[in-house]
Amino acid sequence: AEVAQAALEAGADIINDVTGLSDDKAMSHLAASRACPVVIMHMRGTSQTMQKSPYFDDTVAEVCNELMDRVEQARVAGVKSENIILDPGIGFGKRLEDNLRIIANVGKIRELGYPVLMGISRKSFIDAVLDRPVDERLYGSLAAEASAIIGGAEIVRVHDVLPTLDLVRMLEAIGTVQ
Numbered sequence: 736a737e738v739a740q741a742a743l744e745a746g747a748d749i750i751n752d753v754t755g756l757s758d759d760k761a762m763s764h765l766a767a768s769r770a771c772p773v774v775i776m777h778m779r780g781t782s783q784t785m786q787k788s789p790y791f792d793d794t795v796a797e798v799c800n801e802l803m804d805r806v807e808q809a810r811v812a813g814v815k816s817e818n819i820i821l822d823p824g825i826g827f828g829k830r831l832e833d834n835l836r837i838i839a840n841v842g843k844i845r846e847l848g849y850p851v852l853m854g855i856s857r858k859s860f861i862d863a864v865l866d867r868p869v870d871e872r873l874y875g876s877l878a879a880e881a882s883a884i885i886g887g888a889e890i891v892r893v894h895d896v897l898p899t900l901d902l903v904r905m906l907e908a909i910g911t912v913q
Contacts, residue, residue: 736761743769753778753827755805756812767813774852775805777824786828794833795840798823799847806849820890822852826859834860838879841886852890853883856899877902885911 736759739750743765751774756763766773777798779789791797802821809819823837823844837844838855845851861867861875873895880891881902893899906912 736765740765743771748772749774751822752776753782753824755802755824756809757805760812763809763812763814766809766818767815770815770818772818772820773809773814774820774822775802775809776822776827777802777805779828789828789830789833791829791833794829794836795843798837799844802844803847806847816849819849820852821847821849822854825853825855829860831860831863834858835864838883839886841883841888845887845889850889851883851887852892853880853888854892855879855883856891856893856895873898881906 739752739762743750749772750762750766752758752762753776755775755777756766756773779801780787802823806819806821810816821844823841825834825837829837838853841851841853856876857869857872858876861872861879862869865872865875867875876893876895877898880893880899883891884903884906891899903912
């Protein structure tokens with residue numbers, strides 16, 4: 736929360752918490768007091784433990800349920816619904832099949848009633864599918880981003896801004912998204 740507060744004071748206007756507001760209880764109160772948008776990301780475990788044998792019985796349902804638990808905690812702390820953005824945490828405590836399932840089912844996350852942010856760009860799951868080093872994952876990133884956008888993601892966090900902008904503009908021109 737101290738770092739987020741300093742960032743907000745320096746001009747940032749959004750909080751993005753990879754722990755889904757669960758690591759530092761002051762983060763929810765900061766987001767509420769500043770009335771700024773907050774990205775609540777899904778991650779099981781910690782950054783040190785999240786990739787140690789991750790497992791889901793029903794990936795999308797469990798991610799949705801756990802995100803809604805975090806949303807409820809944020810709401811109790813005073814964060815307004817209109818300031819909440821959900822991130823299913825691609826690559827954070829997920830297996831390859833979990834990441835692919837989430838991207839294919841973004842619409843189910845969107846049905847929770849909050850904007851969805853997807854951080855897909857250059858992630859290791861693209862390497863697992865295409866066998867590409869990080870600097871050769873543009874096309875895999877664009878394909879996954881297109882699927883997420885068509886599925887209902889309203890925000891994508893990217894490394895390659897111009898190609899992604901072209902992608903979005905083409906999807907809009909085709910009428911696939913608005």
